[in-house]
Amino acid sequence: MIEMQNLTFGYSGGDPLLVDMSLSLQPGSFHFLTGPSGSGKTTFLRLCYADLLPSSGRMTAFGEDVTALSRDGIAALRRRVGVVHQDTQFLDHMPVAENVALPLIVAGEPVEMPALGDLLNWVQLAPLSRSLPPSLSGGERQRAALARAVVMSPDLIIADEPTGNLDWDMSMRLLQLLVELNHSGKSVLFATHDMHLIRAAKQHVQARVLRIAGKRLQLAGADL
Numbered sequence: 001m002i003e004m005q006n007l008t009f010g011y012s013g014g015d016p017l018l019v020d021m022s023l024s025l026q027p028g029s030f031h032f033l034t035g036p037s038g039s040g041k042t043t044f045l046r047l048c049y050a051d052l053l054p055s056s057g058r059m060t061a062f063g064e065d066v067t068a069l070s071r072d073g074i075a076a077l078r079r080r081v082g083v084v085h086q087d088t089q090f091l092d093h094m095p096v097a098e099n100v101a102l103p104l105i106v107a108g109e110p111v112e113m114p115a116l117g118d119l120l121n122w123v124q125l126a127p128l129s130r131s132l133p134p135s136l137s138g139g140e141r142q143r144a145a146l147a148r149a150v151v152m153s154p155d156l157i158i159a160d161e162p163t164g165n166l167d168w169d170m171s172m173r174l175l176q177l178l179v180e181l182n183h184s185g186k187s188v189l190f191a192t193h194d195m196h197l198i199r200a201a202k203q204h205v206q207a208r209v210l211r212i213a214g215k216r217l218q219l220a221g222a223d224l
């Protein structure tokens with residue numbers, strides 16, 4: 001679904017931050033993305049959903065060359081990729097349920113109440129569906145962000161350090177939700193520093209580990 005060949009990226013004409021990256025992200029796969037702080041994980045994820053475009057090299061997303069996408073093409077791509085951002089942002093004056101449904105509302109699609117209720121149940125936020133985002137805990141915010149990321153039924157879910165501020169139990173709960181999504185056929189790309197989490201995940205899902213080191217993307221061996 002995402003194919004990169006010899007991709008290089010640098011911010012606004014500066015020195016390349018990421019060089020010569022090649023990757024084939026298959027449907028139904030689960031990848032962790034790791035690497036030191038500042039190595040370019042968020043940048044790499046932004047390239048994957050065409051929020052940034054490569055400086056050179058070739059990249060296709062769902063068979064389309066990302067550098068040739070029209071505005072509508074980019075919008076269509078974004079609908080197929082659900083993103084959980086590092087810093088979850090919500091509209092604080094809107095209840096959780098409306099925040100989760102927002103991508104549907106923005107896209108002019110109907111909000112089916114039973115489906116939205118099921119989604120909130122799945123992330124165990126149904127009792128808080130009328131609460132306002134500032135009253136949520138860190139784990140509840142991340143679960144709401146995950147629900148919002150999957151409300152459009154994307155094929156690929158990208159999560160950027162979603163467990164960064166969570167304790168172990170809450171991290172495992174979020175991981176379990178991503179594993180369930182993967183078992184239902186979705187591809188998952190999950191950036192994290194947490195090697196304990198990666199080790200724990202490997203008992204539940206067949207995951208590969210991508211690592212950014214020295215500006216390059218490596219597919220790590222099975223010993224991680």
Ligand SMILES: Nc1ncnc2c1ncn2[C@@H]1O[C@H](COP(=O)(O)OP(=O)(O)OP(=O)(O)O)[C@@H](O)[C@H]1O
Pocket residue numbers: 011017035036037038039040041042043044
């Ligand atoms: N919009 C931008 N313009 C210029 N430089 C940027 C921009 N965004 C990020 N950078 C720089 O690119 C480098 C990589 O940043 P990025 O956020 O991708 O790393 P990261 O691996 O996700 O880091 P962390 O683990 O700390 O979140 C950093 O040096 C950062 O300062």
